[in-house]
Amino acid sequence: MTNIDLLPPRITSKFRIDAETGCWRWTGSKARGGYGQLWIAAKKGWRKAHQVTYELLIGPIPDGLELDHLCHTRDRDCPGGTNCRHRCCVNPTHLEPVTHAENLRRGGGVERAAELRRAITHCPQNHPYDEVNTHRNPSGSRVCRTCKREAMRRVRARKKAS
Structure with a gap:
């Protein structure tokens, strides 16, 4: 398990731990897509919260890869989209660096999005x-x-x- 004590209080105060799933749910500001975000003054910009916790506790995200929420991949009942409850998970043990194509495949990608649109x-x-x-x-x-x-x-x- 990742040592949560290594994170600054500014970050840990913005999420709550879900004992049932192990997700660290971001309760702070969220970007349009539903991902947690925080302002990083040194970078003079917004960063996705799950990327920040991953980099602080695991290390840099390899070039050409993006983080896949494994908690989402395992939860086949999640409808996805901007209301996906897994997008606000910042637990680095729930994240895996993968290619964009692999991330789309695991999430259902284009087919899943089209299926959700047809239901409207x-x-x-x-x-x-x-x-x-x-x-x-x-x-x-x-x-x-x-x-x-x-x-x-x-x-x-x-x-x-x-």
């Missing part, structure tokens, strides 16, 4: 994604025609008012 039957405004109300972009993403029409009306109204 309505837009955020609760309009149905059906044949009549859905536009497909060249990339394959779906756009709610009702929401798009309402957005264009607001744009035209703003232009007319100015």
Whole structure:
């Protein structure tokens, strides 16, 4: 087990240990993707919390590799995405340096993301994604025609008012 006492209090105060899973859940600031983040003044920028704890307790992440959350790989019930509870785990024993391709494969990658998108039957405004109300972009993403029409009306109204 990794010696948690080697971490500065500034970091350990931002996570809680889940006794059931052994995850160290980050409770501090989170980036858009759901990963824990912290400001590193020496680097003048934000760093992912799991990378910082790994580097402090294990060592540098090898060039060309990224950290895979093994706790996520083992939990097949996790839906993934930005609400994945494993993205906020900073326990370095739950992290393994792997290639990007391997990380995607273990997480279900593109297939899993497509499956999750197909399960969404309505837009955020609760309009149905059906044949009549859905536009497909060249990339394959779906756009709610009702929401798009309402957005264009607001744009035209703003232009007319100015």
